Every structure is written in structure tokens, then in C-alpha cells.
Amino acid sequence: MVLDREDDSSRVNALDLGANDVMVGNFDPEEAALRLAAILKRKKLTDRLSRSLEAGLNAAVTDPLTGLFNRRYALPQLARTAHQARLQGQGFAVMVADLDHFKLVNDKFGHAAGDIVLAEVARRLRATVRAGDLIARIGGEEFLIVMQRATPESASELAHHLRDVVRKTPVYLRDRDLRIPVTISIGVTMGSESDAGQFPAEAIPSNDATATTLIDLADQALYGAKACGRDNVTMARPAA
Incomplete structure (x- = not known):
């Protein structure tokens, strides 16, 4: 989320609505790139953990030979x-x-x-x-x-x-x-x-x-x- 001006209330609201990060206008492009890279890294890690959890849950209730429920x-x-x-x-x-x-x-x-x-x-x-x-x-x-x-x-x-x-x-x-x-x-x-x-x-x-x-x-x-x-x-x- 990019804000027009520094505003703590708007920053909190943006994060509460689901923004991963907040910056103010006229920001440094290099800083933005670093922040985006960190967000993407966290997203990939979250996706891997989610897939691992889903696979574990499926394995717990699925018969591996037939693919049916156990x-x-x-x-x-x-x-x-x-x-x-x-x-x-x-x-x-x-x-x-x-x-x-x-x-x-x-x-x-x-x-x-x-x-x-x-x-x-x-x-x-x-x-x-x-x-x-x-x-x-x-x-x-x-x-x-x-x-x-x-x-x-x-x-x-x-x-x-x-x-x-x-x-x-x-x-x-x-x-x-x-x-x-x-x-x-x-x-x-x-x-x-x-x-x-x-x-x-x-x-x-x-x-x-x-x-x-x-x-x-x-x-x-x-x-x-x-x-x-x-x-x-x-x-x-x-x-x-």
C-alpha cells in the first residue's frame, strides 16, 4: 500500500485490511524493491508450509495404495x-x-x-x-x-x-x-x-x-x- 502522506491511522488500517507492507509517496525505489523481495520470500515460504501441511493432512486420512479415504x-x-x-x-x-x-x-x-x-x-x-x-x-x-x-x-x-x-x-x-x-x-x-x-x-x-x-x-x-x-x-x- 502506498500512502499519499505519513499517517499512522491510515497505516494501521491498511495493514488491518491485509496489506503486506506500507510506504509513503516519493519513496526510494531501491527500498521498495527490497521490501517487495522480502514479501515475495515470505509468500513462497508460506506456500511451501501450506503445501506441506496439506500433504500431511491428506496422508493422515488417505490410503496410499488406492487413494481412497482410510x-x-x-x-x-x-x-x-x-x-x-x-x-x-x-x-x-x-x-x-x-x-x-x-x-x-x-x-x-x-x-x-x-x-x-x-x-x-x-x-x-x-x-x-x-x-x-x-x-x-x-x-x-x-x-x-x-x-x-x-x-x-x-x-x-x-x-x-x-x-x-x-x-x-x-x-x-x-x-x-x-x-x-x-x-x-x-x-x-x-x-x-x-x-x-x-x-x-x-x-x-x-x-x-x-x-x-x-x-x-x-x-x-x-x-x-x-x-x-x-x-x-x-x-x-x-x-x-
Whole structure:
């Protein structure tokens, strides 16, 4: 900021409004150049620190292999979704998806190939879920999908679509010219049904216990999908 005359009040106001520095008219060009150089140096340092902080925060909540959110992020986010859905009287769906016979992929093709399979399946799942819905990797080959504003019909439709997207095309390993068939099993529970009898009548508490309970119910449905021969979708039974 360049002021017409020396004025302490104007100087304070300028700095308060966001000016990085203040000079008075008829200033020395060399002094101005030095001040600008110092401002730019501080700006570059601030940008580097900001990028470093952002990268650190992303690393804390992101799975490095798949780029999806990790369990640390997913649990509180699911709890918040459950809390908000209860307040608004909306249904939502919780899905736990697990790759079928993934150990055989690692044993037969190696862990590097297994990592490629996981990353590709994660890409397909992420491309299929709706914008705004949560998808995370919560275990070795286990994924969590939280579908907001869902009905049992829309949740079942999405789960079957996810299953079909995964099994439709084998995962291609370009460097080895291999195609690995992959299937997935999915367990689904409805938030509006799964919380019946599990929580008090007041709003669901926003904590990890809520998320863990919902995931456990979806896990139980997943066991049913595995028991039915895998490559399957099972909806949890409504609470009595």
C-alpha cells in the first residue's frame, strides 16, 4: 500500500485490511524493491508450509495404495452421516465390500500384482459411486461405501452395479500381459433400519461406536454373501 502522506491511522488500517507492507509517496525505489523481495520470500515460504501441511493432512486420512479415504477418516464420517440422517429423517445405506479369494491372487501372481488389483478395483468403485457418497478402504481388501439419502431399493441397485462393474472386466497387468478375473461380495445394511433397537430415541451420538456398529451389521450381511457362493450382494435383515 502506498500512502499519499505519513499517517499512522491510515497505516494501521491498511495493514488491518491485509496489506503486506506500507510506504509513503516519493519513496526510494531501491527500498521498495527490497521490501517487495522480502514479501515475495515470505509468500513462497508460506506456500511451501501450506503445501506441506496439506500433504500431511491428506496422508493422515488417505490410503496410499488406492487413494481412497482410510479407516481413520471413514469411521467419524460415517458417524456424522448417521447423526445427520437421524436428525433429518432420511435413510442411508452402509456397504462393506470384500474381494473374493484375494489371497489366491497374492499367492499365484505375487503381492505386486495384488496391489495393482486393489488399486484398479478401488478406481472402479470410486468411479461408480455417486458424488458426495463416501468410499474408503478399511482393511486389506475390504472397502466401505456409505450411500446418503438411500432407500433399500436404491442401495440394492448400487450394490449390484458395483459388483457387476468389478467382475465385468479382468484386471490387466500390462507388464506381464496377464488378465486376472476379480469378483467382489457386498453386504448392505440400511441406516434407518440398523439403528432401530441399537440406539436410544435421541439423535445417534457422533462417535466411532456408532460407525463400528453399522459396519458390523454390514459385515454380517457380507458373511451371508460369501456363504451364498461369493460374487454376491446380501441385504441385512431389518431389526425386529
